[in-house]
Amino acid sequence: MIEALERMMLIRAHEETAAALQQAGRAPGSCTAIGGEASAVGVVWALGEDDEILTNHRSAGHLLARGADPNRLLAEIMGRQDGYCGGKSGPLHVSASELGVVLTSTIVGGELALATGVALSRRMAGREGVVACFFGDGAACQGRFHESVNLAAVWGLPVLYVCENNHWQAFVHRDETMLVDSIAARAPGYGIEGARVDGTDVIAVHEAARHAIARIAETGRPYLLETVTYRLRGHFEPDDMAYVDPQEHASWAARDPIDLLRNRLVGSGALDRATLDGIEARVARRISMAEAFASASPFPAPEALTTHVYA
Known part of the structure; x- marks a missing residue:
């Protein structure tokens, strides 16, 4: 759990740096996932090395939890050639095949439309393991959610559907788009299992994800896991969040997943001040190195326009 805390702090530092670079005019806008670190680490750390991931426009946490190099990730966000996709994807379309991250889709629910096919290809190739598909509560309101989950259930495909319910769909609150409180409660309607878990508690998320993966192996059917975070x-940097209820925001900020885990570890005696200082120093140094690396990386050459594309 101390390692999980450090990874969550690395994700937070990366996201804050990306936002600061945007505000300084050194990087394009991005969709951060600050507040969702426990969901990312808890689920991704439950996956096996050969499992695959499809994610959405708030992907940095999933990538870094999977072991992405902060140097290359920040370089990609800044559009530099040493990034994961040669600077072509920017912050919203990163893929990293060596990590099993098939794609990041900025199209809301786009990853849902593709997860079923990725899982089918794994089964046809005789590969074990699961495909983890991360999406938000906004995507759960789209037709492609129904189509993907229904088809995966009918075909018995090993998809771990992870709805990171962060209460906001761009600039619209979840309460304005759905009348039910739980997305996981829809699972029985597809003949599959589902669960809802506190997405601010990395330990609870990890245990729920491990259980879900085990059930996929046992039942041969997909599983719908909802992490409530x-x-x-704001939706996209920069964003003044003028549309957010300050009291609601404050109540959730008091449940910051990093603070919760840190306080839990300190309270149990598992983490002392010296160890925490060491973690903070390592994280700061790592992100500083990543920013220097990305800033020194050149922009793609003009001839890169015609590479890695389909005609």
């Missing part, structure tokens, strides 16, 4: 920054 909160987006502590």
Whole structure:
């Protein structure tokens, strides 16, 4: 759990740096996932090395939890050639095949439309394991959610559907778009299992994800896991969050997943001040190195326009 805390702090530092670079005019805008670190680490750390991931426009946490190099990730966000996709994807379309991250889709629910096919290809190739598909509560309101989950259930495909319910769908609150409180409660309607878990508690998320993966292996059917969290920054940097209820935001900020885990570890005696200082120093140094690396990386050459594309 101390390692999980450090990874969550690395994700937070990366996201804050990306936002600061945007504000300084050194990087394009991005969709941060500050507040969702426990969901990312808890689920991704439950996956096996050969499992695959499809994610959405708030992907940095999933990528870094999977072991992405902060140097290359920040370089990609800044559009530099040493990034994961040669600077072509920017912050919203990153893929990293060596990590099993098939794609990041900025199209809301786009990853849902593709997860079923990825899982089918794994089964046809005789590969074990699961495909983890991360999406938000906004995507759960779209038709492609129904189509993907229904088809995966009918075909018995090993998809772990992870709805990171952060209460906000761009600039619209979840309460304005759905009349039910739980997305996981829809699972029985597809003949599959589902669960809802506190997305601010990395330990609870991890245990729920491990159980879900085990059930996929046992039943041969997909599983719908809902992690209830909160987006502590705006939809897209920059964003003044003028549309957010200050009291609601404050109540969720008091449940910051990093603070919760840190206090839990300190309270149990598992984490002392010296160890925490060491973690903070390592994280700061790592992100500083990543920013220097990305800033020194050149922009793609003009001839890169015609590479890695389909005609």
